[in-house]
Amino acid sequence: MAMQRNRKLMAAPHSTTTHAPAPRWERRKEARPTELLSAALDLFVEKGYAATRLDDVAAQAGVSKGTLYLYYVNKEELFKAVVRQNIVPLVEHSEKLADEFEGDSAMLLRLLVQGWWERFINTRLSGISKLMISESGNFPELARFYHDEVIQRAHALMASVLERGMARGEFRYVDVRSTVQVLHAPVVMLSLWRNSFDLCCAKTLDAQAYLNSYVDLALSGLSNFDYVDRPPGKNS
Amino acid sequence: MAMQRNRKLMAAPHSTTTHAPAPRWERRKEARPTELLSAALDLFVEKGYAATRLDDVAAQAGVSKGTLYLYYVNKEELFKAVVRQNIVPLVEHSEKLADEFEGDSAMLLRLLVQGWWERFINTRLSGISKLMISESGNFPELARFYHDEVIQRAHALMASVLERGMARGEFRYVDVRSTVQVLHAPVVMLSLWRNSFDLCCAKTLDAQAYLNSYVDLALSGLSNFDYVDRPPGKNS
Amino acid sequence: MAMQRNRKLMAAPHSTTTHAPAPRWERRKEARPTELLSAALDLFVEKGYAATRLDDVAAQAGVSKGTLYLYYVNKEELFKAVVRQNIVPLVEHSEKLADEFEGDSAMLLRLLVQGWWERFINTRLSGISKLMISESGNFPELARFYHDEVIQRAHALMASVLERGMARGEFRYVDVRSTVQVLHAPVVMLSLWRNSFDLCCAKTLDAQAYLNSYVDLALSGLSNFDYVDRPPGKNS
Amino acid sequence: MAMQRNRKLMAAPHSTTTHAPAPRWERRKEARPTELLSAALDLFVEKGYAATRLDDVAAQAGVSKGTLYLYYVNKEELFKAVVRQNIVPLVEHSEKLADEFEGDSAMLLRLLVQGWWERFINTRLSGISKLMISESGNFPELARFYHDEVIQRAHALMASVLERGMARGEFRYVDVRSTVQVLHAPVVMLSLWRNSFDLCCAKTLDAQAYLNSYVDLALSGLSNFDYVDRPPGKNS
DNA sequence: AATGAATGAGTGTTCATTCAT
DNA sequence: TATGAATGAACACTCATTCAT
Numbered sequence: 004m005a006m007q008r009n010r011k012l013m014a015a016p017h018s019t020t021t022h023a024p025a026p027r028w029e030r031r032k033e034a035r036p037t038e039l040l041s042a043a044l045d046l047f048v049e050k051g052y053a054a055t056r057l058d059d060v061a062a063q064a065g066v067s068k069g070t071l072y073l074y075y076v077n078k079e080e081l082f083k084a085v086v087r088q089n090i091v092p093l094v095e096h097s098e099k100l101a102d103e104f105e106g107d108s109a110m111l112l113r114l115l116v117q118g119w120w121e122r123f124i125n126t127r128l129s130g131i132s133k134l135m136i137s138e139s140g141n142f143p144e145l146a147r148f149y150h151d152e153v154i155q156r157a158h159a160l161m162a163s164v165l166e167r168g169m170a171r172g173e174f175r176y177v178d179v180r181s182t183v184q185v186l187h188a189p190v191v192m193l194s195l196w197r198n199s200f201d202l203c204c205a206k207t208l209d210a211q212a213y214l215n216s217y218v219d220l221a222l223s224g225l226s227n228f229d230y231v232d233r234p235p236g237k238n239s
Numbered sequence: 240m241a242m243q244r245n246r247k248l249m250a251a252p253h254s255t256t257t258h259a260p261a262p263r264w265e266r267r268k269e270a271r272p273t274e275l276l277s278a279a280l281d282l283f284v285e286k287g288y289a290a291t292r293l294d295d296v297a298a299q300a301g302v303s304k305g306t307l308y309l310y311y312v313n314k315e316e317l318f319k320a321v322v323r324q325n326i327v328p329l330v331e332h333s334e335k336l337a338d339e340f341e342g343d344s345a346m347l348l349r350l351l352v353q354g355w356w357e358r359f360i361n362t363r364l365s366g367i368s369k370l371m372i373s374e375s376g377n378f379p380e381l382a383r384f385y386h387d388e389v390i391q392r393a394h395a396l397m398a399s400v401l402e403r404g405m406a407r408g409e410f411r412y413v414d415v416r417s418t419v420q421v422l423h424a425p426v427v428m429l430s431l432w433r434n435s436f437d438l439c440c441a442k443t444l445d446a447q448a449y450l451n452s453y454v455d456l457a458l459s460g461l462s463n464f465d466y467v468d469r470p471p472g473k474n475s
Numbered sequence: 476m477a478m479q480r481n482r483k484l485m486a487a488p489h490s491t492t493t494h495a496p497a498p499r500w501e502r503r504k505e506a507r508p509t510e511l512l513s514a515a516l517d518l519f520v521e522k523g524y525a526a527t528r529l530d531d532v533a534a535q536a537g538v539s540k541g542t543l544y545l546y547y548v549n550k551e552e553l554f555k556a557v558v559r560q561n562i563v564p565l566v567e568h569s570e571k572l573a574d575e576f577e578g579d580s581a582m583l584l585r586l587l588v589q590g591w592w593e594r595f596i597n598t599r600l601s602g603i604s605k606l607m608i609s610e611s612g613n614f615p616e617l618a619r620f621y622h623d624e625v626i627q628r629a630h631a632l633m634a635s636v637l638e639r640g641m642a643r644g645e646f647r648y649v650d651v652r653s654t655v656q657v658l659h660a661p662v663v664m665l666s667l668w669r670n671s672f673d674l675c676c677a678k679t680l681d682a683q684a685y686l687n688s689y690v691d692l693a694l695s696g697l698s699n700f701d702y703v704d705r706p707p708g709k710n711s
Numbered sequence: 712m713a714m715q716r717n718r719k720l721m722a723a724p725h726s727t728t729t730h731a732p733a734p735r736w737e738r739r740k741e742a743r744p745t746e747l748l749s750a751a752l753d754l755f756v757e758k759g760y761a762a763t764r765l766d767d768v769a770a771q772a773g774v775s776k777g778t779l780y781l782y783y784v785n786k787e788e789l790f791k792a793v794v795r796q797n798i799v800p801l802v803e804h805s806e807k808l809a810d811e812f813e814g815d816s817a818m819l820l821r822l823l824v825q826g827w828w829e830r831f832i833n834t835r836l837s838g839i840s841k842l843m844i845s846e847s848g849n850f851p852e853l854a855r856f857y858h859d860e861v862i863q864r865a866h867a868l869m870a871s872v873l874e875r876g877m878a879r880g881e882f883r884y885v886d887v888r889s890t891v892q893v894l895h896a897p898v899v900m901l902s903l904w905r906n907s908f909d910l911c912c913a914k915t916l917d918a919q920a921y922l923n924s925y926v927d928l929a930l931s932g933l934s935n936f937d938y939v940d941r942p943p944g945k946n947s
Numbered sequence: 948a949a950t951g952a953a954t955g956a957g958t959g960t961t962c963a964t965t966c967a968t
Numbered sequence: 969t970a971t972g973a974a975t976g977a978a979c980a981c982t983c984a985t986t987c988a989t
Contacts, residue, residue, distance in 0.1 A: 053289030067950045136435045137373035140285055143439035150440045181452035184444060185425045192424035199372045203379035204386045208420060216417035224460030266973055303975050525761030526849060539954050608907045609845035615911035622912045653924035656916060660900035661893045671844045675851035676858045680892060688889035696932030775971045
């Protein structure tokens with residue numbers, strides 16, 4: 004599915020020409036969409052949708068502005084492609100991780116958070132969170148797409164973790180749907196923060212401490228009875 | 240003043256009134272800033288800074304574009320005024336509430352959240368959260384202002400609650416700084432959500448359930464030992 | 476593909492020409508600056524800086540307003556380019572002429588004036604004098620540039636003529652600096668006049684007579700003793 | 712005559728009201744046009760017509776912008792009033808001086824130049840020269856008015872001086888019309904210079920030396936035979 | 948495929964002018 | 969008379985988009 008989407012995004016460039024001598028150095032050509040998307044991601048994240056000039060995107064990708072239009076019919080589609088391309092792969096890793104994990108649910112949560120940190124929050128990708136929130140009003144279909152393909156899946160994933168924990172007696176009973184939303188909030192906020200106030204204000208947020216407190220608070224909030232999220236063996 | 244407005248409405252065609260000849264404009268110097276700010280808040284929140292046209296702001300405030308410039312020297316200052324005017328009063332109410340409260344800390348937290356919901360989240364003011372995050376890159380000084388005058392004070396407030404609870408033995412020991420940040424995240428996220436995905440996607444978030452789970456999770460996460468945040472009388 | 480494009484063009488109603496289908500615009504990168512500068516000179520001279528609309532400049536140059544901005548970053552720079560481009564070459568011709576001249580100084584003065592008439596005064600370039608005087612207050616740096624690159628050099632040139640004449644005994648002794656300024660005035664004024672009152676008032680100034688009287692007066696004013704500027708051979 | 716003109720300029724403010732109680736402190740009211748004209752002169756001279764804002768004129772005159780419109784129907788009329796009011800009185804003094812003078816014509820010329828210096832060039836009034844040249848294209852009627860009422864009369868005056876000198880044998884024969892124009896040029900240029908380059912460039916023009924050279928050059932250029940304009944008694 | 952010159956609709960801002968008070 | 973709030977036409981400048989090459 005992801006592949007299909009990708010193919011669609013790449014604006015099929017008249018690829019039926021017969022006499023193309025199949026040069027061995029076409030890598031450039033094939034890399035174009037990626038380079039453009041990468042440049043666009045940088046700039047959209049840095050400046051926001053409206054303030055990003057296609058001139059700059061093209062320049063940063065090392066092509067002319069006209070070339071950009073060979074691959075994306077307009078700014079809007081470029082923006083959507085940026086979001087789609089970068090977002091979809093994100094979720095899958097986590098899903099696989101959760102699927103295969105066999106330890107206790109607290110540890111699973113820890114691992115997931117760790118993965119999000121490494122693959123998203125601590126990455127320029129986290130800027131997409133800000134973009135989506137900022138532009139959801141102007142790109143409702145895109146927001147819907149993001150909601151369905153990313154947020155919902157992430158929520159579903161965390162819901163499965165919660166239910167797993169509850170089923171195994173590790174977590175107390177909670178209302179899954181809303182608890183998932185609450186538990187997600189600090190992760191998303193961290194992404195937003197690093198792409199907003201962290202950039203203009205004296206660094207006031209220590210990400211590691213934040214995440215530690217987050218996991219600590221979440222797990223103790225979820226803990227069953229006297230179950231406390233301490234390293235195994237330390238429970239009374 | 241209300242009457243004046245009425246007069247205006249009655250001036251609609253076939254107005255049989257003999258005097259009050261439908262002035263081209265009304266002189267309402269004192270009311271203007273408020274009206275303009277209100278219109279601007281609506282539009283900035285709805286469309287974002289760049290996509291908001293001053294024509295529309297003026298039109299929605301019922302004045303011409305030129306009039307807008309009598310009160311705000313440019314779009315940027317209008318934006319700043321919107322943020323400043325609406326924000327600062329918010330914090331003060333909470334601070335007072337916390338100052339005067341004498342019950343247990345869990346209840347204090349509940350009250351605060353309740354107040355935020357009523358006065359901010361469930362209000363168009365919550366759009367300012369989105370604005371500040373979206374535009375922090377383009378208005379760093381404003382972001383700094385917001386950070387210092389709003390976020391920091393809100394954090395300080397919550398820190399005082401935490402410390403109060405820890406001092407009274409109601410809350411377990413936590414790292415205050417980072418815990419405060421984590422605990423704030425779901426509140427802010429709720430504001431953001433209601434100004435982004437809630438508007439374009441099928442309502443998937445039940446705010447009441449969300450806040451309940453939030454408080455529940457937070458309090459159980461903070462609870463000391465066997466201390467559990469249950470309705471009074473059920474504590475052992 | 477090219478055919479497809481053509482098809483589109485031929486869809487134009489009643490177009491009987493089969494080829495050369497009147498392109499929406501022409502690509503004339505090298506010619507543009509010249510055309511724009513020429514149009515701008517016309518309009519600046521005719522209407523003054525403020526009253527000249529860039530729309531009109533572009534239209535007169537046969538391009539769109541956007542194109543103008545491809546070549547000049549703003550109105551001010553366009554104005555400066557107009558002045559710079561047209562002015563400097565002017566001075567050089569005179570300097571060369573004076574350098575190479577070997578006859579008597581009166582004749583040199585006549586030749587210079589003749590040259591100024593042909594290459595400047597009797598040309599739309601003379602409008603630049605008016606421009607510089609009119610806009611010196613608003614473009615002080617440009618005025619300084621003009622003063623240094625044009626006026627000072629012209630003054631220096633005329634000073635050299637005076638000193639040459641004094642050295643050769645043709646001219647009486649005068650205070651060079653101020654005499655130069657006085658002698659320049661009628662030349663500049665003629666330029667100004669032709670770009671101001673001559674355009675709105677019944678032609679009251681006969682340029683040839685004016686220049687004749689000017690040279691006559693200047694030379695007799697400068698003449699040494701009984702030296703009178705009469706055709707050679709008539710000197711006693 | 713001047714009074715008549717003046718009355719016209721002052722835009723007769725509903726002066727037929729009968730019940731005006733003739734307050735003794737109406738000086739203010741009557742001074743308004745003068746104050747406005749004075750402020751306008753300052754600003755027009757300093758900034759030029761287009762760049763002068765009526766806000767500023769009103770402010771500098773100490774009235775509101777609306778008041779300005781009680782006296783002048785629009786910016787254009789204000790501009791014309793400024794020119795007219797300041798210009799007309801100028802010529803008359805010179806005319807009277809020339810009429811009554813009885814000495815030799817060289818001395819008359821000296822006196823006239825002296826008067827122009829004191830009453831015009833060395834005054835903010837000289838800015839009007841720049842204004843008229845700058846705006847002649849946009850205000851042709853005004854230019855025509857200025858040409859007829861000022862320039863022509865000044866030329867006529869100087870023509871009479873020339874003819875007087877020629878009739879008395881003090882000046883050689885010259886073509887009066889064009890010589891007058893040439894002789895006027897340095898005087899006007901001095902005015903222009905002081906309102907343009909003198910303001911932005913290092914003072915390079917010594918007005919006294921300039922005027923001395925001017926008179927010296929003019930008189931020696933006009934001198935009859937061996938007549939040289941030196942202090943009496945020094946002629947050979 | 949790629950270019951980049953050209954376009955023109957769109958918007959922030961200014962300011963002369965109006966008019967109810 | 970005098971005020972100053974309000975107007976709206978005008979204009980400089982931007983930038984996404986087009987298209988001949």
